Amino acid sequence: xxxxxxxxxxxxxxxxxxxxxxxxxxxxxxxxxxxxxxxxxxxxxxxxxxxxxxxxxxxxxxxxxxxxxxxxxxxxxxxxxxxxxxxxxxxxxxxxxxxxxxxxxxxxxxxxxx
Amino acid sequence: xxxxxxxxxxxxxxxxxxxxxxxxxxxxxxxxxxxxxxxxxxxxxxxxxxxxxxxxxxxxxxxxxxxxxxxxxxxxxxxxxxxxxxxxxxxxxxxxxxxxxxxxxxxxxxxxx
Numbered sequence: 001x002x003x004x005x006x007x008x009x010x011x012x013x014x015x016x017x018x019x020x021x022x023x024x025x026x027x028x029x030x031x032x033x034x035x036x037x038x039x040x041x042x043x044x045x046x047x048x049x050x051x052x053x054x055x056x057x058x059x060x061x062x063x064x065x066x067x068x069x070x071x072x073x074x075x076x077x078x079x080x081x082x083x084x085x086x087x088x089x090x091x092x093x094x095x096x097x098x099x100x101x102x103x104x105x106x107x108x109x110x111x112x113x114x
Numbered sequence: 115x116x117x118x119x120x121x122x123x124x125x126x127x128x129x130x131x132x133x134x135x136x137x138x139x140x141x142x143x144x145x146x147x148x149x150x151x152x153x154x155x156x157x158x159x160x161x162x163x164x165x166x167x168x169x170x171x172x173x174x175x176x177x178x179x180x181x182x183x184x185x186x187x188x189x190x191x192x193x194x195x196x197x198x199x200x201x202x203x204x205x206x207x208x209x210x211x212x213x214x215x216x217x218x219x220x221x222x223x224x225x226x227x
Contacts, residue, residue: 105157
């Protein structure tokens with residue numbers, strides 16, 4: 001089985017540009033999570049979806065960030081406009097069951113905003 | 115306010131010896147705990163978990179211990195192998211309708227041959 005797929009793996013952009021990160025969860029998984037990893041704050045949950053519906057977006061840092069899940073096999077995290085402090089590794093993860101402990105992570109997208 | 119803390123940013127051990135990674139938490143509502151391992155340029159992968167109704171869970175060379183009164187858990191790796199060198203994240207969550215995990219900042223384990 002393919003794991004969680006993220007694209008692109010690396011993104012370098014200039015301040016003010018729009019950035020779109022993409023995620024394909026594992027087939028059959030009901031939950032999808034977006035995380036951000038930085039040296040200062042570690043691994044932070046940004047938002048998560050259940051059955052394509054956003055459940056908790058309290059971790060989204062500001063209105064420049066938005067996430068969508070138009071169907072069970074695709075999600076996007078968008079930053080518009082991007083800023084240098086958004087530079088981080090962004091992970092997508094999915095899990096199968098309500099209350100299941102284990103989340104499966106994608107390889108991450110390393111974002112650099114110049 | 116960090117609810118899950120891994121106070122040792124790094125740990126170095128010799129191959130064959132025991133590695134002990136520690137984690138402390140502050141939120142009494144947490145009732146399950148997980149350890150993830152992360153290699154460079156890869157996403158974290160699940161290693162082992164423990165529910166708050168237990169105080170120990172073992173899987174091969176990996177054992178997690180939970181001390182609820184101290185709000186402390188630890189991961190023991192015996193014997194340590196060079197392939198275990200990675201960043202280890204402690205994570206905690208609470209049951210019910212909240213499926214969020216709160217992660218510590220990680221501990222870099224280096225196992226020397």
